[in-house]
Amino acid sequence: MSATTSPPAGATPRYIGQAVARKEDPRLLTGQGEYVDDLSLQGMLHVAFARSPHASALIRSIDASAAKELEGVRAVLTGADLNGDAHEMKSSYEVLIGSVGPVLEPLASARVKYVGDPVVMVIAESRAIAEDAIELLEIEYDPQTPVIGYETSLANETLVHPEMKTNLASVLTSEPDPALDRAFANAVHIVQETIRQHRYINVPMETRGLIASWHSGRGEMTFYSATQLPNEFRTFTTRLLAIPENKIRVIARDVGGGFGQKAFVGREEAAVLLAAKRIGRPLKWIEDRWENLVSANHAREELVHVRIAFDADYRITAVFCDHEEDIGALPASGTSLTTGQMVGMMFPGPYKIPHAGYSTKMIWTNTCGRLPYRGPWMMETVAREIMIDIAARRLGIDALELRRRNTITEADMPYTSATGMSYDRLSIDRTLEKVAAGIDFEAFRIEQGEARAAGRLIGIGLSHLVEPTAAAGGSFGIEVANIRMQPSGYVDVYVGTGNHGQGTETTMAQIVADTLGIEYEKVFVHDGDTDMVPFGGGSGASRTAVLAGAACHAAGAELRGKIVQLAAHYLEAAPEDLEINSGKISVRGTPTHFLEMTEVAFKAYNDSPSLPPGMSPGLEATARHAADGITFANATHACIVEVDPKTYRVKVLRYLVSSDCGVVINPAVVEGQIAGGVIQGIGGVLFEHFAYDENGNPLTTTFMDYLLPTAADVPTIEYAHLETPAKGPGGYKGVGEGGAIASPPAIVNAVADALGMDLPSQPLSPSLLFAMVNRAPTS
Amino acid sequence: MKCAPFRVELPSTVDEVVAALVEHGEDAKILAGGQSLIPMLAMRLARFDVLIDVHHVDGLASIQLDQNTIRIGSRVRQSEIERSDVIKRHLPVLAEATALIGHFQIRNRGTIGGSLVHADPAAEYPAVALALGATFEVTGPAGTRVIPAADFFLGYWTTALTDDEVLVAIHFPIPEGKRVGMTVKEVARRHGDFALAGAVASIGLDPSGAIVETAIALFSAADQPLRLTEMEAALTGHSPDSLDIPALSAAAAAGLAPGDDLHGSADFRRHLFRHLIADVAAEAITRAQEATNV
């Protein structure tokens, strides 16, 4: 299929590009969504976990006798009881790229490695009783000195995993490059700084959870899961339980967000599956907020030592990105290697940089493990964009001008970055100019001067990114669509995605409706039930529009071809003379001579003698689309903030995003994706911080201390879309993660501009800002 | 995060509440709005076998205006205080303080008595009660006694109330016919959060405009609400124009030893107090000057 903004063959796009009402909204907005905790099975029991109170300790003994005696308790299982049932605890990603670190066990058996590590599983008639029983457990620990703080843990003799003999999980460095060294040697200016970000986390509204039900007669495991990747959860379970994949059914009804957290089967979830099979009663585990905060996953605690070389005209001649990240004790199976490399490869981002090098280290500590969080490699944009502003300040050049001078332009396309990323059909210079105009930089500088004179601190920040979308490998690089027009003329679309808030039911229906030439109201998209949908990667990595969208185009085109052929047969016309509009198939130019699509559908299933010779009955098509490399997208963010000089509270006054995600399927969905990400950035920079004390005790275990941004902290976000179609089917690019990637540096840069000082570390909480301002004299 | 099992008793008189407290001793706790107690039970930071629910107890839920006091029943909801015409007219600072407590959903359940007995050092009401010289009407097995606010708060979540006593009402003196200005201000991380630093001031002027009475109380400054007696003394007896309030506030703030945590270092809190103390003092003076009820 060619690169085009219009749907295929004939029909005019009626739905693509429109903010049609979301199909999922009536149920979600009226409280009728069905999340794990809304479901209940006959005979179901409830699970709670006893978790480690120590960051590092040996488990000496567990006495569960009193807990087992409590009325209503059905089973108490330790690692010794349960772990042997687990055949293999590996994600498909880990199978693909190999393992780093120790083999995961469902329950910690000998050693606990972070506060929150699950140790004992209690199964009872209610969650409250299970929690009562936990209080009766006697677990004797032998506390060990924990490894806390990734910046010092490599020099630490104490080990997170003694058997690994090091706290360095992985290290990757770009090839030695003499040209890079020469560029630094010949630089007119070199700016260097260490940019740090702090631990902040996914916090989906629905926590992790599942209901697992084992049918021993059929040998079947059915589980309702809050998952982003239903099929991956099924494949994982086949390895875990060593039963045929066919005997496993994963059902995700509505899922309340994930942002990467629900892309890997957690150890607790594995324990529930194992126990459900053993006990033979349905088991529900729904994580409470404390558990979700301390043990679901963490992210973003990392730094980059950045070096940038400039020539006399402030053109960047070389960069080096030296990255280190805290991955906690037990990070997601498989991902600890690859995201660090992505940080290095994406570091040049939107700028024309002839030479680039990187190094990345992933480091274990006795804290909750790292998992992907919306834009898992986003430190490249955070470090680079904060650094561009620091360089501008130090070199005495305007930050917008510095970006303009170095930005890759449309004339440069196609462009291959110094790290080998091939960009095409990007509008990097245009989003920058859109934002510069929309926020009116020049006018702002005047306003800022006046405000300063009046004792007000306002500042502006920019952030510029190239977003690798649909970039992940493995099953994440492939998606499927199976489209069936039923005898009634209604259409079912089965995709392998795991919609958890992205509006997939809407956007895929828009594509299929346009591709087939029928009404949006007649198209229903299904995902999230492995008995219903073919194998597909799921939802994550900004992949759905690009890959599921392409699969929908391909399957839709095939099905449309068959419908047209069939109609041509009945209308006694040539297929190429037919057109479809609003569910009517007619000969072009004679709109009165038509067939209703419903008639064709009915005959396809009910009247096989009438079919053309050789044509199979029914109307169904399936297509799988494999990613053709990475689909890059680009965006520029601008933000204006005010810092209160008394309270050091930061208020975001304006936020403008110009994003080019190729063809926009649904502007409301695209804006929702961007807004959600931007709000996570506002939260991350100004409010959210998952903190530990020096002994590895978590300090922010409720929403009283882990502060999420509220509606009052978020401005109206403004948008200025550009649409430069990608070369793939439909012309779509992903847009799921860019909002969360580009917003943190835009906010940091705005605050730094307001204060007139470098801000290389976060969060920018009032207390920390106060400390930074009063430590460093302002320039 | 589920509560351990407990039983609920529903007494209908203050005497029955006291009897239940006597009977169950430290296994029992009074349940008012539940906004502090229930989260502690759910997180299993506390455990009680019996909760004595005071929602059906007569006489705890009214706001009464006497000549020189407002008597507020301990079970009066925070949201009722916020909306009460009597309070808005005679003690507006209490309504202002209420609006700073959490979010409206919390104020719809939370009670004034629960907040005062819970005695969180970051809470608004205890500091307001201290600044305004409120008194606490408390009933126990030996009958009813009255505890002045200055004697009521003893430390983190600790009051002079004994295990077998119930807080029945709080009496706030009202400055009828006096030229008094009152105000409250705080700084929190987000709207609705507990204050990082907060201050209440009540300042009275004589007909010549000189300060004749001063009360400044802080919250989130120590383990309990704190009166700034030195600064109060420095203000009283002087005409506002002759005072360097920012300097006095800076001196008062410098002497504080507030908590030091993730949300606010002690230095930062002192910085906030310096501004807050100056701001509440200045505003209370302005309000007193504008007061028409001379």
Ligand SMILES: Cc1cc2nc3c(=O)[nH]c(=O)nc-3n(C[C@H](O)[C@H](O)[C@H](O)COP(=O)(O)OP(=O)(O)OC[C@H]3O[C@@H](n4cnc5c(N)ncnc54)[C@H](O)[C@@H]3O)c2cc1C
């Ligand atoms: C998200 C959130 C934010 C909050 N923010 C703030 C804030 O900014 N500022 C603030 O001040 N508070 C805040 N609170 C706490 C809130 O004000 C509580 O309502 C209040 O502290 C307790 O009142 P209650 O009626 O709910 O009491 P309960 O929770 O029912 O009881 C609290 C304590 O008081 C005792 N008690 C209650 N009534 C009596 C009585 N009559 N006699 C003797 N003992 C009694 C109980 O036994 C218990 O020990 C917040 C709460 C939440 C959940």
